[in-house]
Amino acid sequence: MVAMLVSAAHPALARDLLVTDQAQYKAAVKKAQPGDTIILADGEWRDFQIVFTGAGTAAKPIALTAQTKGKVLVTGQSNLRIAGKFLLVSGLVFKDGASPTDQVISFRRDSRTLASDSRVTEVVIDGYSKTDRRAEDIWVALYGTGNRVDHSHFEGKTNAGVTLAVIRRAGDPLDNGHRIDHNYFGPRPPLGSNGGETIRIGTSEESLSDSHTIVERNIFDRTSGEVEIVSVKSGGNIVRENLVLASQGAFVLRHGNGNLVERNIFFGKGVPDTGGVRIINRDQIVRDNYFEGLAGSSFKSAITVMNGVPNSVINRYHQVANARIEGNSLIDVARITLAAGADAERSAPPVGSKFERNLIVGAKGQDPFRAEGEIGGIAFAGNVQAKVAKPLLGAGVEQREVKLERAANGLLYPADAALAAVGAPRDLKPVTREEVGASWYRGDTPEAAFGTGVTRPIAANASLTQAVADAKAGDTLALATGTYDIAAPLTVQRRLTIAGAKDAKPVLRVASSLARIEGGGGLRLENLAIDASASPGNGALIAVGAGVAPNYSIALDRVSVRGPGKGRLDGITMAPGTFADDVTITNSDFSSMGVVVAATGEQQPKGWYPMERLTISGSRFAGVAMVADILRKGTDESTFGPWFAMAGSSVADSGAGGASLRISGAQHTDIARNSFAKSDGILVIHSVGAPETRIASNAFAATPAPRIEELAWKGPPRGQLVGNVVEARP
Template sequence: MNKLFSLLLVVVLCFSCNGKVEDSGTLVSTNKELYEAIKNVKAGDNIVLANGVWENVEIKFVGEGTENAPITLKAETPGQVFIEGVSNLEIAGNYLVVEGLFFRNGYTPTRNVIAFRTSEEKVANYSRVTNCVILDYNQKQRDKDDLWIQLFGKHNKVDHCYIAGKTNGGPTLRVDLKGNQSIRNYHQIVNNHFGPRPRKGGARGESIQLGSSFTSMSPSNTTIANNLFEECNGEVEVISSKTNFNEIRNNVFYKSEGSVVTRHGNYAVIDGNYFIGDGVNKNYGGIRLVNTGHWVINNYFYNIIGENFRSPLAVMNGIPKSPLNRYNQVTDVVVAYNTYVNCKSPWQFGVGTNIAQSDVLPKSEIRSARPIRTVVANNVIYNTEGDLLPVVEHDKADGVLFKSNIINNSDVEFKDYNGGLQNAKLELKKVSENISIPVGVPGEVTPYVGFEFNTITKDLAGNSRLNQNKIGAFVNADMPDPNILDKSKYGASWYSNEIAVKEANIFTVANAEELQAKINEAQKGDIIALNAGVIKFLNR
């Protein structure tokens, strides 16, 4: 009996030494153990990374799970597994889940930190990255591009992640459609917090890019929903939609120096989003439209004062017979049931026109094709201070139909577009610090019913439009505070994504030596002030 007990004890100890954890799966502590566990994985298995720093680890997570028995690669304790050094993660197979990892203090050795494929042939489907953080995971050379998350395959999901601090070139997240295995992908990018991304300068600084001009004729069917974009200042496009049938719903764009842009591709739905500025920074943008068939509905814009490309609503001129990588004409677009509060010149048409430079530009670069068959209806504009130009025509807006729009313009006269933009005395009902709803729309102003407007069945707050429809983003101002900036709604559950307001240190220097010393000492946000006089720099 004692011998049998001893034998069983040895067997249990052997399993323990190999990292077998009865409840949560296979616990691995080294790169070698991890690679071996992945090699032998089967549907329903869990691979658990031991708490601690995993340095210089290139993970190829390959497996075949099922809908009811996915394969999971997860942290022993969410947020306590740190992927550092020269490390990355590639996923291929079906029904795979990655959970609870923290990428920091390193950079990827490839073009992506997390890729939903291991090769052009082997992609991930029905797979998920959730409850993870990627923070300041930048290349050593700022001019070396990479992607932090790159999606291929179909039906994949990135959710409840915090992603912030990208300083080098390349979109933070990109959906690629190269090959039939990645079109009509129905990916979901939901409930994430895209935190601060500093100004990059120039292009290739998007937070999300959906496809490219080369795949702009392909259907993507990607959904971006319920995310917070906070101080995403990489470039003029926070989200760049470059494929067809994408949906951008119920997101919050907070003090982000850029816009949601339908750069290429057609038939996007931009529904129920909040765009929050401060009334001072002209770089905070809204929605910019290029191409065909988009619906912009139920959005709320507050204190957005950007101009041209960054205006609350920018509808561009296109290039006649445009190549794929330039600007197609805007056609068959609907802009309806949106609310604009204290937004300067919120509607701008013919943005980007360069007809005046036609003598010096090649014909293929002249943006002369004005928007056509475009409907702007049932919107509300409220200005505390009157706006001489609530609508700006950089080129004629003769292809735009204005219907049942209301403006409170504080007695300042404006062009009414054949009665399509009417004056009204409205009041503001404050719901929260960043949400005030105009109320008091005259009863005789009824919503315009255009083609398929009956499909707009809810307002921004989710209230039904079927029985009590009103113009603007909200049918009812008596609503609770939606707490759109409650950070607990977005990102990883274990990570504090509150952005601390740091008091800047101010250093005053009088000579080159002091300047160099303070440059070495200064932290992000600090200020170095130069005394009046001449500072000489010596060549060494």
């Protein structure tokens, strides 16, 4: 039975309808009238597909709320569909599950019944992600017109799909007039593919019409899903007064014309690939913004002005025309890229555009300007740049000494009063954490990092299997000198360190494989030996299982591994659909085994790849099939990685399939100060974007010279090959 109470807010007509189960909720929705509030009782509402429909009024909306904000948990396979007008949702928390459909909160019931003039406020979606990162959904899908999402908290999306999208379909209203404000968009780790935007407004198909959506005074905190943090694919939108913190990627005016990006504040904090605003299409205005500490380059520069495609189809790159880039401060930025992406296809340079009254201070005293094509169509006037030795630009960019002082608002401005009219305005007011999100909610404590738990001594005659099962997240299992027999793979379901105690020399004797990482797991091995010589091979020492929540880590430090030689025991393998933030190998030895890091499981052409970073240093490889085999397919340019680095290591008597190290599709490759002897060579394959490859100061004895191949680029192979010494095979 639905409990009905007279609402103090609407004493004459409105009712508060308290419901305690799904059947009561459905009954309440049917009888709700303008001014009524449906209240979900505190507790867990599991597998609850909420349909909230009705017709309120501007003065008397129909509301759906929590009995106590933050104490109504919507879990399992749940979602929310809103349809009608003047509806209000507040106080709910979605976590510990994932939507059974492709949307968590949708401003429509079905394709014919949309929401208008409705609002979602103080709602939380935290980690409500599908376990396979390739399974796509949208957390908030805005349809209809005049809707608002505000003071809400979105954090921890790890699967494909936009966090919040304005959906504009042919036949639906396109002049949306939505407002997205005062939200906290919390950490979103790299997806490892295209499709990880935090906000997207429209798609290319309807992009030549205006949406008139406003995105203002939100915080984007480490929202690093892909290169487009905010992807604008429509016209007439305003993106203003947002605060962007250490977020990889940029605000991108991808499609559509006449958008305004103003008074936003970007703090990159030196994080790689942190960018600002990328400009494409006509009549875009980027003014009065503040950029500091942005380390990105190319498409992730502090300011990027793209080259276009002549007579471009709607989903490619329209030529930049009549852009206005005015009154911005670019402080300690690595790059400002003009005519970006110029190539045989993107051959239409910017035209009729202005770059005026901007303040430019390059990182490390360097000139941040780069021109990848013709920039005669950009007029420069009234800009001031901190003096560099050989500036790219002359007229319109004055070189002078610039002394900066940090003002009360936390931003840097020139101390010289004569420069007061250059750069970002002095009245910028960064939005604060207290202003955004749900005031009553803060995300869970981050998962315990390696080594932050307790250290548990494990005697040589103890069961390591039991010790792993008993360990808590962040714990360290400290092994004594002796042999630990691993009859079956250890199941690792939390971040765990297995390490030899100080001065101890433990040996893990493996019958088949060492460990399988399950959901929530991560593994660090330190100061120990692994004897897998008796393994039958045909498997992996450490396997990451299907369905593991993305963004795990694996680290090996001072580890020696002896494989079986026969068969093929690989080192680390990862199932498709999983994703590692980083795999690190330092000061370790590997012999008589297959591929030490086998990362070719993602075979989809969309561009998925299995790990963001692989770093190898100070390690030795002898008689292995390959040191690493990394694959990223596809030609989409919307990812940061993979990153691969190898330094100070040696490879001997190794190789398979013509390579002892094969890196395909990486965006960043740095191979330096290594030695290769009697082995197959290095093969780096470029497939997408503008990859940065350096192969330097390596020694190749009885080993072929390194090769770089291009799959799409029509020119000579790109990359730096410097200081390498190649001794021919005898």
